[in-house]
Amino acid sequence: MTVIHLKGCGRTNLGAKGKGMTRWTIVGCDGFFLVRRCAYGLTACLLSSCSTPSINLATNEPIKVDITMRVDVHQYQETGSPKVATGGAAASASPSPQAAANGTTREERRQNRQADIQVFKNSRLIGETKDGLLEVLTTTEGDYGDYVRRTVERENSDRMEEMKQLAEKEKRPLAEIQSQQAALWVNRSFKGEWIEERKPDGTYGWVQKAG
Numbered sequence: 066m067t068v069i070h071l072k073g074c075g076r077t078n079l080g081a082k083g084k085g086m087t088r089w090t091i092v093g094c095d096g097f098f099l100v101r102r103c104a105y106g107l108t109a110c111l112l113s114s115c116s117t118p119s120i121n122l123a124t125n126e127p128i129k130v131d132i133t134m135r136v137d138v139h140q141y142q143e144t145g146s147p148k149v150a151t152g153g154a155a156a157s158a159s160p161s162p163q164a165a166a167n168g169t170t171r172e173e174r175r176q177n178r179q180a181d182i183q184v185f186k187n188s189r190l191i192g193e194t195k196d197g198l199l200e201v202l203t204t205t206e207g208d209y210g211d212y213v214r215r216t217v218e219r220e221n222s223d224r225m226e227e228m229k230q231l232a233e234k235e236k237r238p239l240a241e242i243q244s245q246q247a248a249l250w251v252n253r254s255f256k257g258e259w260i261e262e263r264k265p266d267g268t269y270g271w272v273q274k275a276g
Contacts, residue, residue: 171223181216191217192259195269197246198224202259202271 182199185191190203190213198221201214224246232242251260256276261269 171226175220175223178216178220182220185213185216186254186258189257189259189273192261192271193247193250193254195244195247195261195263197228197243197250200261 182191190201190205191199192202194200199217201217204210205213228242228246229239231237232239235242247261251262251274254260254274257273259271260274262272263269
């Protein structure tokens, strides 16, 4: 219990006795004002001691965010392409509207037609041969079928030109280069696409690539 004595002309006791209690002894008529001033002082002390701590949110270094993104951009010409024929093994999605033969270099021409070739593969119309070339396995009538055959012929022409240059550069037989390129194309193929595979008896046949 805390006892506070305030001296003056008279004496009055306020408060209750007991553990943890404060006993006020007020002396004289000025005691009330003294008590009130003391109460204000105690309140100010308590508030100053219980102030909210400041939190520093600043960092020593700027926050870094690493974002890895892959963006594939395909450029298409405004020349339109044949429509997909209905029925049979026709593609469920039509080829992109672009002329596959356009392009100033072989690499550009091949890149321009890759989207169409993948559509043909997804439709199971063409497959990868053992010689590193494409082959039309399902013939589709009409303009769409002509477009498929024309695209495959142009792709095979560019592939063969590339393989011949590679054989000449590395001084290796063309057949060896073709087998090597065929293995690369088969490895890149997706599950279910047609590939020409060697059988146990040494012959080749068409199978759909397993997972």
